[in-house]
Amino acid sequence: MAALSLRARTRELWDEHNPGLDTSPMEVVALVKRITALLELAVEPIYDGAELTAAEVSLLVPLRHVEEDVTAIRLAERLNMSRAGVSKTLAKLERRGLIARVPDPADRRAALITMTDTGKAAIDDLFPRELEAHGRLLAGLGPDRAAVVSALTLLADTMEAALDA
Numbered sequence: 325m326a327a328l329s330l331r332a333r334t335r336e337l338w339d340e341h342n343p344g345l346d347t348s349p350m351e352v353v354a355l356v357k358r359i360t361a362l363l364e365l366a367v368e369p370i371y372d373g374a375e376l377t378a379a380e381v382s383l384l385v386p387l388r389h390v391e392e393d394v395t396a397i398r399l400a401e402r403l404n405m406s407r408a409g410v411s412k413t414l415a416k417l418e419r420r421g422l423i424a425r426v427p428d429p430a431d432r433r434a435a436l437i438t439m440t441d442t443g444k445a446a447i448d449d450l451f452p453r454e455l456e457a458h459g460r461l462l463a464g465l466g467p468d469r470a471a472v473v474s475a476l477t478l479l480a481d482t483m484e485a486a487l488d489a
Contacts, residue, residue: 366457
């Protein structure tokens with residue numbers, strides 16, 4: 325509750341000192357940041373001492389059951405991540421034997437990424453526990469879950485459209 329009053333007070337202060345400034349985006353952005361922080365807090369114990377980081381799991385989840393060849397560029401695009409960040413993380417995963425990269429026969433500059441059995445075992449262990457932690461956080465939504473998903477989809481689509489414009 326204190327965080328809510330702090331956000332409201334922060335907005336009031338900005339409105340006082342900069343009367344022409346539109347502070348309305350703060351409402352949405354503050355909530356998104358709060359939700360992100362809560363999601364991270366929920367999984368923190370899972371990753372304490374784990375073989376993978378949360379960022380690495382985010383990269384490996386889409387690779388786990390992939391049916392087509394995937395390059396780092398395609399993976400970065402799918403996950404809306406920077407190519408440099410994806411490449412750096414993949415290099416770490418490859419050094420640890422969790423993924424393998426082989427030259428793409430269609431484009432020698434690119435590499436096809438596959439998970440090793442070690443990588444599959446690691447993701448099969450951690451990802452279900454992450455889902456369970458998130459599930460506990462979201463259980464209270466009940467029948468409102470569909471409305472929340474719809475609103476968040478609208479938010480994500482609106483933000484993507486603004487970036488694409």
